[in-house]
Amino acid sequence: INGSPANPKTFRRISAYVEQEDALVGSLTVRETLNFAARLSLPSYITKLERIQRIESLLTAFGLQGQANNLIGTPIRKGISGGQKRRVSVAAQLITSPKLLFLDEPTSGLDSAASFEVVSFVKDIAKKHNLIVIASIHQPSTSTFAMFDKLLLLSQGGTAYSGPVSEVQPYFDSCGFPIPLYMNPAEFIIDFVNTDFARDRSEVDQQLNMVHSSWHKSRLASATVTELTDEMARVHMDQTIDPSDVKEQSAGKLAIPAALIHRSFIKSYRDII
Numbered sequence: 001i002n003g004s005p006a007n008p009k010t011f012r013r014i015s016a017y018v019e020q021e022d023a024l025v026g027s028l029t030v031r032e033t034l035n036f037a038a039r040l041s042l043p044s045y046i047t048k049l050e051r052i053q054r055i056e057s058l059l060t061a062f063g064l065q066g067q068a069n070n071l072i073g074t075p076i077r078k079g080i081s082g083g084q085k086r087r088v089s090v091a092a093q094l095i096t097s098p099k100l101l102f103l104d105e106p107t108s109g110l111d112s113a114a115s116f117e118v119v120s121f122v123k124d125i126a127k128k129h130n131l132i133v134i135a136s137i138h139q140p141s142t143s144t145f146a147m148f149d150k151l152l153l154l155s156q157g158g159t160a161y162s163g164p165v166s167e168v169q170p171y172f173d174s175c176g177f178p179i180p181l182y183m184n185p186a187e188f189i190i191d192f193v194n195t196d197f198a199r200d201r202s203e204v205d206q207q208l209n210m211v212h213s214s215w216h217k218s219r220l221a222s223a224t225v226t227e228l229t230d231e232m233a234r235v236h237m238d239q240t241i242d243p244s245d246v247k248e249q250s251a252g253k254l255a256i257p258a259a260l261i262h263r264s265f266i267k268s269y270r271d272i273i
Contacts, residue, residue: 016093026074083114155193
């Protein structure tokens with residue numbers, strides 16, 4: 001982090017991870033979900049008023065004020081939509097104000113409109129709070145794909161492209177693999193480097209070797225290596241994340257069981273099954 005190695009403890013404090021599947025309690029409301037997330041993760045020096053302010057600001061930022069008192073939903077009780085659930089999952093992880101946010105396929109199981117909605121809310125939050133968002137994503141729509149700043153395209157563990165999303169089309173054109181007109185670039189490049197369903201294995205391997213070698217010889221690759229080398233060698237006078245300054249970001253030993261018992265009572269009361 002900032003050119004220096006970070007130990008796991010520091011890394012856990014400044015980062016958050018949103019799973020592919022929404023791990024939400026269906027019998028809680030949206031506001032209660034964020035409230036319990038805050039109680040289970042925020043340290044004791046954060047006051048109740050400050051906790052409520054964080055919850056309300058996240059509800060506003062993710063456009064969830066109208067659904068704040070709606071249930072998440074269970075198989076037998078209708079709740080909020082899939083896109084709204086994904087936004088709640090992201091908001092619950094942002095309650096600790098992390099610097100790094102990891103998203104595991106945030107658009108999985110959503111249609112293109114809901115996917116665009118989720119990614120646009122995440123991007124707005126990232127810009128507003130100066131977050132680094134790292135997401136894995138498969139074949140997004142053209143509009144969703146265009147919202148990402150940088151792309152790392154991997155195939156069989158090797159880099160096929162790494163750089164700005166805006167330069168994807170010119171890069172593949174220059175390599176002799178032009179993206180067809182009116183085709184989603186994300187769809188083309190995923191199909192292009194995907195080897196799982198190949199019939200002619202030797203032909204696909206040859207094509208993949210060509211893609212990997214084209215990347216290693218490219219201007220973008222050398223620029224990336226130079227930038228990383230400079231970053232690692234530079235003496236950091238302007239560190240935004242100083243590991244020693246990061247405060248303890250965990251709830252008290254008594255606060256966690258108290259919150260879990262409270263949550264279990266609400267779930268038992270509301271969940272018919």
